[in-house]
Amino acid sequence: LKNKTDAAGAIHNGKLLNRVGSLLLPELPQNSAAVTDNAAFHKRADIQDLIEGTGHTIFWLPPYRPDFNPVEKYWARIKKIRQDWRLDCIDTLFFYFMRICTVF
Structure with missing residues (x-):
């Protein structure tokens, strides 16, 4: 999402799902791996379903140590x-x- 949107605004305004669907997923090659941290908004079921439903795999980073x-x-x-x-x-x-x- 870098240089394409205000990520903080997307999170706070509940637009993250839309941004993932319209900006991130079209840029990913088929069967890509999405690597994400453990932020609560990344763990939303609708976002996970959208990413995995388009054939991508989500890899979670370990908790910050x-x-x-x-x-x-x-x-x-x-x-x-x-x-x-x-x-x-x-x-x-x-x-x-x-x-x-x-x-x-």
Whole structure:
């Protein structure tokens, strides 16, 4: 749906089914695999029926596991520093980091 519609609007306005049917499915080659995350709106029966009913297979990504994503460890450290420095905003922390980096 990239560059074709406002995906957030499609979700919030209940138009996701229409967008899947009119924009996504016509672009997929026959018997394609649709890979999706576990967002609740992706699990709607009508959307699954539409995709599978046109001969495609849905593959679900495993639930998000932050412990398997190395960047989450860095974010945890950054959040801890922000807490230790008693900063209200993460942008302020990045400002200080950038100032420190440019000094050296």
